[in-house]
Amino acid sequence: MIINKPYVLTDIKKTTPDVTTFTFKAQDNTSVDFVPGMFAMLTYQDKATGQKISRAFSMANSSPADSLQFFISMIGGQLTSKLAQAKIGDIYYISAPYGQFRFDINAGNKLLFLAGGTGLAPFYSMLKFIIDKGAAPDVMLLYSVKYPNDIIERDGLERMISQLGGRMVVTVTRAVPEDNYQGQTGHVDAAMIARYVPDVKERVSYICGPPAFVKALKDALVGIGVPEKEIRAEMWG
Ligand SMILES: Cc1cc2nc3c(=O)[nH]c(=O)nc-3n(C[C@H](O)[C@H](O)[C@H](O)COP(=O)(O)OP(=O)(O)OC[C@H]3O[C@@H](n4cnc5c(N)ncnc54)[C@H](O)[C@@H]3O)c2cc1C
The missing domain is CATH 2.40.30.10 (Translation factors)
Structure with a gap:
């Protein structure tokens, strides 16, 4: 109870x-x-x-x-x-x-985490949990933020991703020229997923963020050919 x-x-x-x-x-x-x-x-x-x-x-x-x-x-x-x-x-x-959005450590060894803004929270929890358990899945994190300084717990994130030998790509959706931001920009879409995650169909995908983000990425994954049963999502709002 x-x-x-x-x-x-x-x-x-x-x-x-x-x-x-x-x-x-x-x-x-x-x-x-x-x-x-x-x-x-x-x-x-x-x-x-x-x-x-x-x-x-x-x-x-x-x-x-x-x-x-x-x-x-x-x-x-x-x-x-x-x-x-x-x-x-x-x-x-x-x-x-x-909640039903639950990480399943046994569901697959190749994971894709798609986080929008504060939607990073459950993935931060999952990464810590994976490390605590001594597991070593292949983790790819695609993380969308509005501005370059919106990355939550950047040091901790980078440390955990590198400890797992995983990969993190941050995309900034509202970069302005004054930011002089050199990294990836724009909203996550099917093309961006295909570019950074060519083996997406082999991965279990988890999505968390605002409703528009979750809906768009669920549609994008299905459009690429990821089976719906391999997609888990949490929508905020
Ligand atoms: C399952 C679940 C998990 C969640 N986890 C988190 C979490 O880990 N971290 C987190 O921050 N939130 C999370 N949320 C959202 C959270 O529950 C609240 O909705 C949020 O904190 C706003 O509450 P509030 O009372 O301050 O705003 P309210 O008084 O309820 O006002 C919300 C209003 O603000 C507007 N709004 C929403 N987002 C923004 C924004 N970014 N800027 C300006 N206006 C906005 C909305 O349109 C809405 O009308 C989660 C929601 C769900 C359903």
């Missing part, structure tokens, strides 16, 4: 100009066992009015874990504006884990 429990906010780290990593630990010190890809419901409760705001966030850390870590886009919405004022020691309520 999934229980809604008080969690203490133990760490706040600004990861990019728009994304902050929040770490929560259960007040009763229990750990959470989840499959990477799954999400938690995080609830803010106003002390004065009792009003609650709950939103879903994908775990970004490995499992099982004493703490839960989330990469959160600080968009100034109902919950994210509360989080923008949060302080270490604050209490939030969390129930977890939920």
